[in-house]
Amino acid sequence: MINVLFSAQPKSWAEYEAPLRAAFTKAGIDAQLGTEFDPADVDYIVYAPSGPVSDFTPFTKLKAVLSLWAGVETMVDNPTLKVPLCRMVDHGLTESMVEWVTGHVLRYHLGMDKFLSGQDGVWRAGTAAPLARDRKVCVLGLGALGAACAQALARLKFEVHGWARSPKAVEGVTCHHGASGLDDALSDADMVALLLPDTPATENVLNARSIALMRRGSFVVNPGRGPLIDDSALIAALDSGQLAHATLDVFRVEPLPKEHPFWAHPKVTVTPHIAAETKATTASEVIAENIRRGEAGEPFLHIVDRAAGY
Structure with missing residues (x-):
């Protein structure tokens, strides 16, 4: 079984927990999903920069960071992030x-x-x-x-x-x-x-x-x-x-x-940054598909080019 850490604000967990579990089930992903794990046991992080994680060094098993945000300008320069970073295209x-x-x-x-x-x-x-x-x-x-x-x-x-x-x-x-x-x-x-x-x-x-x-x-x-x-x-x-x-x-x-x-x-x-926002149901499908790909050895979707910044 794989471990998926949800690292964002608490209100986001309340919004995303059920859609993510449903998307994992639909995609056939056997995973433990939660907001607290021993970092050494985490395979994937569903991530927002507003969440508690900023140092990725302890996550020694980490395979990918799957962002909930379309913009990644606050993440690309993080020197502790060594694994693929996938931006949200929802x-x-x-x-x-x-x-x-x-x-x-x-x-x-x-x-x-x-x-x-x-x-x-x-x-x-x-x-x-x-x-x-x-x-x-x-x-x-x-x-x-x-x-x-x-x-x-x-x-x-x-x-x-x-x-x-x-x-x-x-x-x-x-x-x-x-x-x-x-x-x-x-x-x-x-x-x-x-x-x-x-x-x-x-x-x-x-x-x-x-x-x-x-x-x-x-x-x-x-x-x-x-x-x-x-x-x-x-x-x-x-x-x-x-x-x-x-x-x-x-x-x-x-x-x-x-x-x-x-x-x-x-x-x-x-207008107060309302043009578009990530939708929990459809974003969860994107996250589930990327985890499925990671476990199947297929290329991740929407990988960020760190040099280009997006």
């Missing part, structure tokens, strides 16, 4: 992200804000949106989440361009990569959605220079990571009219401090 989370991104892109495309805030008796004729095919949407980041969002927007007939650090091929999406590719992807974009990981190479990818490449009066949605955007450059672009509005779900500090200028800015919508 189809439930992916569906949520697609819905959030598509919803806000459509909100901007259709100009809904001016109608929702303008129930004042003024007949705003002549403000119908163009067709989606006449809007360029740029998706920065073409991993599992970014590719899914880009394809959903392409199916709505937006002209979708995507960018990644390395070459990608996504059906229905014009893909760019590298430094020059970033400029091409952003050039004259009407809307930009950020779905990149947080790494030193992606910090402030949206800055004064890159924002200037976008069409004047364009829009930004960021459900990816807070450090992807230079906050000061974003505010300056909103104030100048280069950007019309930004909807931000992630921030450098969370919860977003009350004194942060985003809260009071008339051209910023703040």
Whole structure:
């Protein structure tokens, strides 16, 4: 029998215990699952950085760390972690992200804000949106989440361009990569959605220079990571009219401090990191499949490239 340690906050254990046990049974995994083991007896750790484990040295039998989080920027540099680290790619989370991104892109495309805030008796004729095919949407980041969002927007007939650090091929999406590719992807974009990981190479990818490449009066949605955007450059672009509005779900500090200028800015919508979250039922299926693979000697899914940071 294998031992699986659940290392996260206590409230997460209450949420995940039953779905994990059900997923293990369905996958035919004979395992002891719990929150307390002798570290020397642990085969797998179901892990969140907010949990009690930060030193993996005592876990001498450990085969893999299976993260409950999609982002791994707080884990990749842990020098005690010597075994494979698998990030969470959860189809439930992916569906949520697609819905959030598509919803806000459509909100901007259709100009809904001016109608929702303008129930004042003024007949705003002549403000119908163009067709989606006449809007360029740029998706920065073409991993599992970014590719899914880009394809959903392409199916709505937006002209979708995507960018990644390395070459990608996504059906229905014009893909760019590298430094020059970033400029091409952003050039004259009407809307930009950020779905990149947080790494030193992606910090402030949206800055004064890159924002200037976008069409004047364009829009930004960021459900990816807070450090992807230079906050000061974003505010300056909103104030100048280069950007019309930004909807931000992630921030450098969370919860977003009350004194942060985003809260009071008339051209910023703040949402409290709700674009997508891991779903216990579907995430448990991903965890169970990776343990099954580990025990069968098959490659793990979603292994993190420590050098790349994701």
